[in-house]
Amino acid sequence: MQTIQIVFLTVLVFFLLVSIHEFGHFYFARRAGILVREFAIGFGPKLFSIKRGETRFTLRLLPVGGFVRMAGEEPEVVEVQPGQTVGVRLKDGKITKLYLDRLDERSNIIRGEVKSLDLEKEMFVSLDVDGDEQRYGLHPQAMIVSRGQETQVAPLERQFGGVSTGKRAMTIFAGPMMNFVLAFVLFGVYLQLSGVPVENSTKVFVSGLEAGMAAEKSGLQKGDWIKKVNGVPVEGDSTRLVEQIQASAGKPMNWVIERDGKEVSLTVTPDAETGKVGIYLSPEMRRAGIGETIRFAGTTMVDMTGRIFEGFRKLIFGEFKLDDLGGPVRTAEMTGQIAKQGIPQLTSWAAVLSLYLGIFNLLPIPALDGSRLMFIGLEAIRGKPVDPNREGLIHFIGFAMIMLLMIVVTYNDILRLVKN
Structure with missing residues (x-):
């Protein structure tokens, strides 16, 4: 169970770091009005994919980063050329779907040959329909359908290169910026979890144990308050405690600890060669302000x-x-x-x-x-x-x-x- 927990926590850390970085790009791209086509964690083949609004969120095979794919950053995969026969579906006089294939299987469409078009600035498609040229406006969220895939058109003002340099710079900088914000928050969380040492503390606690070492074998547990060693009060002096342990290499030591309000006596024998017991010490801690x-x-x-x-x-x-x-x-x-x-x-x-x-x-x-x-x-x-x-x-x-x-x-x- 511990191994599963450690693997889960490791994966969670990587997922958090990459997600917060890409979220910075995603959020500020949306604020700038840029069409975000994909928000991906990982690279390579897709493992999971779901579309929410205009963006497809994907989880990919290789966990070595992530990316936010914005309209206009690279040439669009789907291209429409004059002379091509297409089908269009209209709503309120504007094209909402532009079909490039399997036209015979489409219903409620207007079919014609493309005479001219502009999918970025003027947003129109002109078709030759049975010898009559018809010009149709393009809805700003119209979909181009080809090979079973839908690709949303991107007016120039919704492309990465179509917004101001300031908005583009903020969109790019936002990724690292979110990592800095996360680091600041996590350092603060760490201090809240671990606390700060109490001034002039008279207590020394067990903060951790090394597996298989003498301290663990003796029955010591994390959180134990070490009160006496060989009859000598520790009184918060961890340096003297370490010296006592090293001086007793291979010799049994009597430790008196307090656990859950009760005193417990334990025998701890430091390693004969290293003079260590496999213990981490910490002073009395208090919550940080x-x-x-x-x-x-x-x-x-x-x-x-x-x-x-x-x-x-x-x-x-x-x-x-x-x-x-x-x-x-x-x-x-x-x-x-x-x-x-x-x-x-x-x-x-x-x-x-x-x-x-x-x-x-x-x-x-x-x-x-x-x-x-x-x-x-x-x-x-x-x-x-x-x-x-x-x-x-x-x-x-x-x-x-x-x-x-x-x-x-x-x-x-x-x-x-x-x-x-």
């Missing part, structure tokens, strides 16, 4: 941000080996190990991962949000967008390189697991 929580979350984010950039610096200057890098497998492994330590530790780890994800996505690497923000900024300075084909090619190359690196580090992770 709101001000303390906000300050802790803020200072911890600043501190961890510095450590993350220091890691980037070492990576750039070759102070890391390839074997030091970890991919999804190693991250999942570490998350599982931390989940065993308890919810507070997992919460803190999730906050670190969320902060890292936000910072990493803002790096000016092609295919990441940072690179896309650079192109938007360049457009704002130049007054005209970069050639979409060139930008698309750069992002594609960047994505391919990231996927290649992901394969290499994942292969390394699997080799390491096999060797261990």
Whole structure:
């Protein structure tokens, strides 16, 4: 049961981090009026799909990220050309369905040859119906039906490139921003769960146990208050307690602990070689106040941000080996190990991962949000967008390189697991 719980918590952490990031893109795209075609968690083949409103929400096979597919970011899959025979269904004089195939099976449609059309600006389709040219307006939410799939048309003002550079920049930045917000909240939650040490505390508690070690075998439990060791009161001095344990390597020790208001006497024998009993200690804790929580979350984010950039610096200057890098497998492994330590530790780890994800996505690497923000900024300075084909090619190359690196580090992770 514990293994199932740890796997569930590990998957939950990844799902939360990716979902909150993509929700940032999704929410601000909707606020900007951009048509969001798909909100996806994962890449590769679809495992689950459901459509709500204009957006299809999908869960995909490879849990290595996610994406929000917005109209106009890439060429539309469905194209309609002059000379093509189509069928249209009208409502209040406007086209609501545009059928490209299986026309003989459609009922209540007008069939004709496309003479001219504009599906983005003027929003119309002109058809030759039995030698008579008819012009029909296109409903802004009309569907193009082809091969059993429906694709909603996207007027120019509802495409990603059709809104202002400011709205586009906010839509892209919102993903990392939501990771920063989540990290701040999770650091605060961690402090609320773990508490802060009581000043001048006279108590030392068991905060955790290592499986199979002497402390666990003796019957010690998480939350026990350690009152005496070999007749000597501990009185909140955890340093002296550790020294006592190390000095008694291989020798039985008498511990008096308090559990549920009752004193219990236990015999604990430290390991003869290491002088350890496999125990984590903590002082008496109290609940943190709101001000303390906000300050802790803020200072911890600043501190961890510095450590993350220091890691980037070492990576750039070759102070890391390839074997030091970890991919999804190693991250999942570490998350599982931390989940065993308890919810507070997992919460803190999730906050670190969320902060890292936000910072990493803002790096000016092609295919990441940072690179896309650079192109938007360049457009704002130049007054005209970069050639979409060139930008698309750069992002594609960047994505391919990231996927290649992901394969290499994942292969390394699997080799390491096999060797261990």
